[in-house]
Structure formats: structure tokens, C-alpha cells
Amino acid sequence: MSLHTDTVPFVRESGNRRPTPSSDAKPLGGVPAALATWLSNHDFPDAHSRGLEGTTPLMLAALHGDDGLVEALLAHGVRVDALDDTGNQALWYACLGGAPAPILRLINEGAEIDHANDDDIxxxxxxxxxxxxELMQLLLAHGASEGLYAPDGRNALDMAAERGFELLRVSRRLGGGTKDAPRAPERQRADPQRGAISAHMAGDKAA
Structure with missing residues (x-):
């Protein structure tokens, strides 16, 4: 999964394709009953296996915001830094899901908060x-860097500013406004906007 502006994407589960057991596979008899049932229901032969697009049980549990399952999988020894076929780790899926508890648990377990996927996002x-x-504030409060840049030269604050202008244009159209909302400033004139967002985020960190 690369950069997108949807809140939560549809993630295909195994379907007709059986997930691939990992070389670290342990028999389901060695896991708690609730976890074993969940794995079986999602066609995972073990806690370390992979489904479509390289999705692991930990990634799926994180996406669903199920902190209890995330905890159980981590206790069973699954890798917090495992990557799917496009270079995303479980923390990425937790952020797509948006539930704070799995995000914080994965960070505390050593997930690299500034990990960039294959698209450098x-x-x-x-x-x-x-x-x-709110998700930006949570990640920044736990050490995410706002100084990293995507291949197109934008950083997270640039993206947030452009998203804000986009939402403003949409709201004006829906409200029947006769004039277009201001266009997003060009990068060379964007420093005041980024500075304002930076100051806001810095204030949240200090608080």
C-alpha cells in the first residue's frame, strides 16, 4: 500500500489462496485458544504465516484495532518489523486502522516509527x-520526524497543508460559495504555513 488519502483501505484476506507458513511456524496447539481460533478463521496456518500481499496476522490484527490480539501475537514471538510485499510494517496497518492502543503497543515493542515503505512514505x-x-499528533508525540521527505519533495507538514486547502475548496463548493478557495501556496512560499503547523505540533509536544 502506497500513499493514499482514504481513511482505511480494503485489505484482502487470504480468499482462495492459502497463506504461506513461515519457517518460524509453531503448531496452533502452542497458542492460546482464542488466538488459535482467530488464526483459523482468517486462514492463517500459524502466527508467523503470510496471506495475500505478504500480510501477516499481526498486520491484520493491527488494522482491525484489536489490541488484545496484537498483544497475544507479540507474546507468541511474531516479528514486529516484518514487512509486507510493499514494504509496510504492522505499525503502518495500525495507523490505517487508527486505534491508539495497537499503535502505542507496537511503538513500545520497537516498531520503527519513521520506517518508510517501498514508496518512501x-x-x-x-x-x-x-x-x-490526531494521528499526526500521536506519532509526533512519540518521536516521529517531520523532517523526512517523500520522493516528490514534500514532507508531512507540506502534505497536511495541501490536504487542508483541498478540504477548504470542497467545503466551499458544498456550501455554495461563488469563489474558489485560495490555492495552496507554492513550495517557496509555504514556509509560513509549515511554520504555523510546526509551532502547533511543538506546542502539543510540550504539553
Whole structure:
């Protein structure tokens, strides 16, 4: 999954294709009954296997916001840094789901908060492009860097500013406004906007 502005994407589960057991596979008899049932219901032969697009049980549990399952999988020894076929880790899926508990648990378990996927997009950039300010605040409060840049030269604050202008234009159209909303400033004139957002985020950190 690359950069998008939808809140939560549809993630295909195994379907007719059986997930691939990992070399770290352990028999389901060695996991708690509730976890074993969940794995079986989602066609995972074990806690370390992979489904479509390289999705692991931990990624799916994180996307669903099920912190109890995330905790159980981590206790069973699954890798917090495992990547899917496009270079996303479980923290990315947790951020797509938006539930704070799995996000915090994965960060505390060592998930790299500034990990960039194969498109060089971080969780903070994804949150910014989606207009999810609360998620941005959560990630920044736990050490996410706002100074990393995507291949197109934008950082997370640039993406947040552009998303804000986009939402303003939409709201004016829906409200029957006769004039277009202001266009997003060009990058060379964007420093005041980024500075204002930076100051806001810095204030949240200090608080």
C-alpha cells in the first residue's frame, strides 16, 4: 500500500489462496485458544504465516484495532518489523486502522516509527495526506520526524497543508460559495504555513 488519502483501505484476506507458513511456524496447539481460533478463521496456518500481499496476522490484527490480539501475537514471538510485499510494517496497518492502543503497543515493542515503505512514505506522511491531525499528533508525540521527505519533495507538514486547502475548496463548493478557495501556496512560499503547523505540533509536544 502506497500513499493514499482514504481513511482505511480494503485489505484482502487470504480468499482462495492459502497463506504461506513461515519457517518460524509453531503448531496452533502452542497458542492460546482464542488466538488459535482467530488464526483459523482468517486462514492463517500459524502466527508467523503470510496471506495475500505478504500480510501477516499481526498486520491484520493491527488494522482491525484489536489490541488484545496484537498483544497475544507479540507474546507468541511474531516479528514486529516484518514487512509486507510493499514494504509496510504492522505499525503502518495500525495507523490505517487508527486505534491508539495497537499503535502505542507496537511503538513500545520497537516498531520503527519513521520506517518508510517501498514508496518512501512514512506513517506520519500517510496520516498527513489523509488529514488525520490526531494521528499526526500521536506519532509526533512519540518521536516521529517531520523532517523526512517523500520522493516528490514534500514532507508531512507540506502534505497536511495541501490536504487542508483541498478540504477548504470542497467545503466551499458544498456550501455554495461563488469563489474558489485560495490555492495552496507554492513550495517557496509555504514556509509560513509549515511554520504555523510546526509551532502547533511543538506546542502539543510540550504539553
Amino acid at each position: 512514512t506513517c506520519l506522511m500517510q496520516a498527513a495526506a489523509s488529514g488525520r491531525v
